[in-house]
Amino acid sequence: MNKKNIKSTSSVSLDNVSITYGNSVAVKNVFCDIEKNQVTSFIGPSGCGKSTVIRAINRMNDLIEGCKLSGSVIFEGIDIYAEDIDPVEVRRRIGMVFQQPNPFPKSIYENIAFGARVNGYKGNMDQLVEESLIKAAVWDECKDKLNDSGYSLSGGQQQRLCIARTIAIEPDVILMDEPCSALDPLSTLKIEETIHELKKNFTIIIVTHNMQQANRVSDYTAFFNTEKKNKDLGGKIGFLVEFDKTKNMFNSPKQKSTQDYISGKFG
Amino acid sequence: MLLRVDKATTSKFLLRRRPTSEKLVDIGFKNIVVAMASMVAVVLFSIFAVVYYESTESISRYGLRFLFSSAWNPVTDEYGAFTAIYGTLFTSISSLLIAIPLGVGTAIFITENIIPEYIRNIIGIMVELLAAIPSVVLGLWAVFIMEPFIRPFLNIIYKIFGFIPFFSTQPLGAGMMPAILILVVMILPIITSISKDSLKQVPSKLRQAAYGIGASRWTTIFKVIIPAAISGITGGVLLALGRAMGETMAVTMIIGNSNNFSWSIFAPSYTISSMLANQFGEADGSQVSSLMYAALILMILTLLVNVFAQWIVKKLSLKYQ
Amino acid sequence: MNYTSQKSLTYNPSLTRNIGNKALTIISALFAIISVLPLILVISYVLIKGGSYINFDTLILEPEPPGDDLLSAGGIGPAITGTFIMAAIASIISIPVGVGGGIYLAEYSKSGKFAKFIRFGSNVLAGVPSIIAGVFIYAIIVSTKILFGSMFSGIAGGISLSILMLPTIIKTTDEALKLVPNDMRRAAFGVGASKFTMITNITLPAAFSSISTGVLLALARAAGETAPLIFTALFSRYYITSFDDLFYEMGSLSVLIYNFALEPYEAQNQLAWAASFILVIVLLTLNILSRWIGTLGTFSKNKV
Ligand SMILES: Nc1ncnc2c1ncn2[C@@H]1O[C@H](COP(=O)(O)OP(=O)(O)OP(=O)(O)O)[C@@H](O)[C@H]1O
Numbered sequence: 001m002n003k004k005n006i007k008s009t010s011s012v013s014l015d016n017v018s019i020t021y022g023n024s025v026a027v028k029n030v031f032c033d034i035e036k037n038q039v040t041s042f043i044g045p046s047g048c049g050k051s052t053v054i055r056a057i058n059r060m061n062d063l064i065e066g067c068k069l070s071g072s073v074i075f076e077g078i079d080i081y082a083e084d085i086d087p088v089e090v091r092r093r094i095g096m097v098f099q100q101p102n103p104f105p106k107s108i109y110e111n112i113a114f115g116a117r118v119n120g121y122k123g124n125m126d127q128l129v130e131e132s133l134i135k136a137a138v139w140d141e142c143k144d145k146l147n148d149s150g151y152s153l154s155g156g157q158q159q160r161l162c163i164a165r166t167i168a169i170e171p172d173v174i175l176m177d178e179p180c181s182a183l184d185p186l187s188t189l190k191i192e193e194t195i196h197e198l199k200k201n202f203t204i205i206i207v208t209h210n211m212q213q214a215n216r217v218s219d220y221t222a223f224f225n226t227e228k229k230n231k232d233l234g235g236k237i238g239f240l241v242e243f244d245k246t247k248n249m250f251n252s253p254k255q256k257s258t259q260d261y262i263s264g265k266f267g
Numbered sequence: 268m269l270l271r272v273d274k275a276t277t278s279k280f281l282l283r284r285r286p287t288s289e290k291l292v293d294i295g296f297k298n299i300v301v302a303m304a305s306m307v308a309v310v311l312f313s314i315f316a317v318v319y320y321e322s323t324e325s326i327s328r329y330g331l332r333f334l335f336s337s338a339w340n341p342v343t344d345e346y347g348a349f350t351a352i353y354g355t356l357f358t359s360i361s362s363l364l365i366a367i368p369l370g371v372g373t374a375i376f377i378t379e380n381i382i383p384e385y386i387r388n389i390i391g392i393m394v395e396l397l398a399a400i401p402s403v404v405l406g407l408w409a410v411f412i413m414e415p416f417i418r419p420f421l422n423i424i425y426k427i428f429g430f431i432p433f434f435s436t437q438p439l440g441a442g443m444m445p446a447i448l449i450l451v452v453m454i455l456p457i458i459t460s461i462s463k464d465s466l467k468q469v470p471s472k473l474r475q476a477a478y479g480i481g482a483s484r485w486t487t488i489f490k491v492i493i494p495a496a497i498s499g500i501t502g503g504v505l506l507a508l509g510r511a512m513g514e515t516m517a518v519t520m521i522i523g524n525s526n527n528f529s530w531s532i533f534a535p536s537y538t539i540s541s542m543l544a545n546q547f548g549e550a551d552g553s554q555v556s557s558l559m560y561a562a563l564i565l566m567i568l569t570l571l572v573n574v575f576a577q578w579i580v581k582k583l584s585l586k587y588q
Numbered sequence: 589m590n591y592t593s594q595k596s597l598t599y600n601p602s603l604t605r606n607i608g609n610k611a612l613t614i615i616s617a618l619f620a621i622i623s624v625l626p627l628i629l630v631i632s633y634v635l636i637k638g639g640s641y642i643n644f645d646t647l648i649l650e651p652e653p654p655g656d657d658l659l660s661a662g663g664i665g666p667a668i669t670g671t672f673i674m675a676a677i678a679s680i681i682s683i684p685v686g687v688g689g690g691i692y693l694a695e696y697s698k699s700g701k702f703a704k705f706i707r708f709g710s711n712v713l714a715g716v717p718s719i720i721a722g723v724f725i726y727a728i729i730v731s732t733k734i735l736f737g738s739m740f741s742g743i744a745g746g747i748s749l750s751i752l753m754l755p756t757i758i759k760t761t762d763e764a765l766k767l768v769p770n771d772m773r774r775a776a777f778g779v780g781a782s783k784f785t786m787i788t789n790i791t792l793p794a795a796f797s798s799i800s801t802g803v804l805l806a807l808a809r810a811a812g813e814t815a816p817l818i819f820t821a822l823f824s825r826y827y828i829t830s831f832d833d834l835f836y837e838m839g840s841l842s843v844l845i846y847n848f849a850l851e852p853y854e855a856q857n858q859l860a861w862a863a864s865f866i867l868v869i870v871l872l873t874l875n876i877l878s879r880w881i882g883t884l885g886t887f888s889k890n891k892v
Pocket residue numbers: 021026044045046047048049050051052053064236238
C-alpha cells in the first residue's frame with residue numbers, strides 16, 4: 001500500500017500489522033484507519049492483543065525484548081517503523097496512559113512539569129500544570145497539595161494525574177490502555193467526561209473491557225478476537241474482526257462473533 | 268468385629284496426644300537455635316571488647332593525640348597512626364570515586380536493553396566472578412603485572428605534574444596509586460552487582476511512564492530510574508567503602524608499607540589494615556597496644572560506614588514506596 | 589504551541605538529545621568493558637603463568653626454605669592440605685551455628701526486637717574487616733595459649749575463618765527460609781506436625797538449595813582469605829602427620845602466596861603463582877557450583 005490510499009482524515013493507519021513476541025505471533029494482519037479528533041475504542045477478549053497493538057502505535061513495544069513488528073504503522077503519512085525514525089520523537093507526538101496509574105515518585109506538580117520540561121516547554125509552567133489538571137478533571141483535588149507526592153492521591157486521582165501529564169505535553173494522539181480498569185465507577189465517569197472534553201483537540205485511542213464504556217465514549221470501535229494458532233501447540237493469535245462506527249457496531253454488527261461478544265455471550 | 272476395628276484405630280494413632288518427648292525436642296531445639304543466633308552478638312561484642320581492652324594502655328597514654336601524630340618508633344616507644352588513618356581514608360575514598368562511575372555505568376549498561384540479553388548476562392557474571400578472586404591473588408597480580416605496566420604512565424604524570432604535591436615523588440614501585448587501583452578492582456563487583464539489583468527492581472511501569480511522555484533513554488535513566496534505585500545504589504557504595512577501608516592483603520602487598528607521611532600518591536604509604544598485617548606478628552610491648560588502638564579505629568570507621576549504609580537504605584527506600 | 593518541537597519524526601543525529609544519548613550509551617559500554625577487563629587479565633595471567641609452573645612435584649612436595657642456591661623451590665602440597673583443613677574446621681563451626689541462627693531468625697522470631705538486633709549484628713559482623721578477625725583470635729587464643737598451651741595453630745586459623753563465614757550463612761539461611769511460602773508451614777501444622785518436625789522435614793529441605801548456595805559462597809570466601817591467618821595459623825612448610833599437628837602452625841595457599849610473592853627469589857615467586865592457580869581454580873569452581881545449585885531450588889531467588 002502507498003500513501004495515496006490513506007484517507008486524509010486519518011491520523012494513524014495500521015497497515016497489515018503483525019506483531020510477534022520472540023517466536024510466538026501475538027496479533028496478525030491488522031488493517032485499520034483511525035480518524036483524527038475522534039475516539040476509537042479497541043475491544044475484545046483478554047489476550048487478543050489489544051495492548052500489544054496500542055503499544056505498537058507509539059513504539060512502546062521497543063521496550064520489550066524480542067517484540068517484533070511487521071507491516072507498517074503510518075502516522076500522518078509517515079511510517080513510524082522506518083529506519084530513520086526517532087522513537088522518542090514519535091512518543092512526544094503520540095502520548096500514552098497506562099492500565100495501572102504510574103505517577104513518578106515526585107510531587108504532583110513535578111509529575112506534570114517533568115514531561116513538559118523533557119519536551120522543551122517554554123511557557124509558564126504553573127499555568128500549564130493548572131490547565132492540564134483542569135482538563136484532566138483533577139484540579140479540585142490537587143490544587144491544595146501540588147507539592148505532595150503523586151502517590152498521596154487515590155488510584156482514580158493518580159490515573160487522572162497521569163492523563164494530565166500526557167495532556168501537558170500536547171501530543172497529537174493519546175493512547176489509553178484500559179485507563180479505568182483500576183478505578184471505581186465515579187472516577188470512571190469523570191475520566192469518560194475528560195475523554196469527551198479532550199476529543200476536541202486530540203485523537204484518542206482507548207482499550208476497554210467495558211462495552212458500555214466503548215459505546216458511551218467512542219466514535220469508532222475495533223473488535224479483536226483470537227483464533228487457535230495450531231491445534232497441537234494450543235497458542236492463540238489475535239486478529240481484527242471488525243472495525244466500524246461505534247453506532248453501527250453496536251446496533252448491527254456484521255460478524256457473528258462481534259454480535260456474541262457485544263451481547264456478552266463470551267469473553 | 269467392631270471391637271477389633273476400634274482397637275486398631277486407637278493403637279494406630281498413639282501420637283494423638285503429644286508425648287512429652289516431642290515437646291522436649293521442640294523446646295530444646297528452640298533453645299539451641301536461640302543460642303546459635305546469639306553467637307553473632309557474642310562474637311561481635313567480644314571483638315569490640317577484646318580490641319578495646321588490648322588497646323587501653325595506648326589509649327590512656329596517647330588519647331586523641333594518637334590520631335594526629337605520624338610518629339611510629341618502637342625504639343623510642345612513640346606511636347601515632349595519622350599516616351595509616353590518612354592512607355586508609357585516602358585510598359578507600361579515591362578508589363570509590365573511580366569505582367562509582369565504572370560500577371554504576373556497568374550496572375546501567377547491563378540492565379538496559381542496548382545489546383542482547385545473553386551478552387549482558389555474561390558481563391554481569393564476569394563482574395561478579397571478579398569478587399571470587401582472593402585478595403592475595405590480586406595482590407600478586409598487582410605486584411608482578413599491573414604495577415610494572417602502569418609505572419611508565421605514572422612517570423609521565425610525575426614528569427608533567429610533579430610540581431603538584433599529589434604527584435611530587437617519582438613512582439618507584441609500590442605506592443598509594445597502585446593500591447588505589449587494585450582497590451577499584453576489588454570493590455567494582457560490589458558496586459556493580461548491588462546497583463544492578465536495585466536498578467532491576469525499579470518497577471517497569473515507571474520506565475514506561477517516562478518513555479510514554481517522550482523521554483529519551485538517558486533522561487529516563489537519570490531522572491527516573493536512578494532516583495528510584497538510589498537507596499540500593501547508595502547502600503552498595505557504602506558497603507564498598509567499608510570493604511575498601513578494611514581490605515588488607517592486596518593493599519599490604521602493593522602500598523609500600525611506609526609510615527612516612529607524604530602528600531604524593533606515588534609515594535609508599537600505609538593503611539591501618541596493612542600496618543596490622545605488617546607489624547602485628549612481630550610486635551610486642553606497647554607496640555601491640557598501639558596496633559590494637561589502630562585496629563579499634565579501623566573497626567569504628569567500618570562500623571560507622573556499615574551502620575550508615577543500613578540506615579540510608581531504610582530511610583531512602585521508604586521515600587519511594 | 590509552547591513546544592519547540594520539530595515537526596519531523598525522523599531521527600536527527602545532530603540533535604543535542606541524540607548526541608548526548610549516543611555519547612552516554614558509548615560511555616556506559618566503555619565502562620562495562622573496563623569492568624570486565626580486570627577479571628580477564630587476572631584470570632589469564634593466573635591460568636597461564638600459574639599453570640605453567642604446575643606439575644606433579646609442585647602439587648605434592650613441601651616448599652623449601654627460601655635461598656638462591658636452590659634447584660627447585662619444592663612444592664605447595666602442605667599449603668593445599670592446610671587450606672582444606674582450615675576451611676573444614678571453619679565449616680564445622682560456622683555451618684551449624686549459622687544455619688541454626690538463620691532458623692531462629694526466620695522461623696521463631698520473624699520481626700521481634702531480638703531478631704532485628706541479630707540481623708543488624710550479622711550485617712555489622714559481615715562488615716568487620718577480616719584482619720580484625722585475625723587480631724581478635726590472636727588476642728583470645730594465640731597469645732593466651734588457651735588451646736592446650738599451643739600458640740599459632742591450624743585450629744586458631746580455622747576459628748578465625750569461621751567468624752567470617754558466620755554472618756553470610758546466617759543471612760542466607762534467614763532469607764532462604766523466608767522465601768518458603770507460609771502455606772507449606774500451615775500445611776505441616778495442619779496435619780499436626782510439631783514445629784521441630786515442620787522445620788526439619790518441610791522448610792529446611794525446601795530451602796536447602798538456597799542455603800547451600802550461601803554456604804558455598806561463604807566457604808569460597810573463607811578459603812581465599814589471608815589476613816585472618818597470618819597471625820593465627822602463621823605458616824608451615826610441612827605436611828601435618830598427626831592429629832596433634834592441628835595444634836601447630838599450619839600452611840595455607842593464601843599465606844604461601846603472600847609470603848613467597850614478597851621473596852626476592854624467582855623460585856619462590858613461581859610457587860606463589862602456582863598456588864594462585866590452584867586457589868583460583870578451586871574458588872571459581874565453588875562459585876560456579878553455588879550459582880548452579882542456586883538455580884535448582886524451588887524457591888530460590890534466581891528463579892523468581
Ligand atoms: N511482554 C510480552 N512478552 C511475551 N508475550 C506477550 C507479552 N505481552 C503480551 N504477550 C502475549 O501477547 C498476546 C496478547 O497480549 P495483550 O497483552 O496484547 O492482550 P490484551 O488484549 O491486552 O489482553 P488484556 O485484555 O488481558 O489486557 C498474549 O498471548 C500474551 O501472552
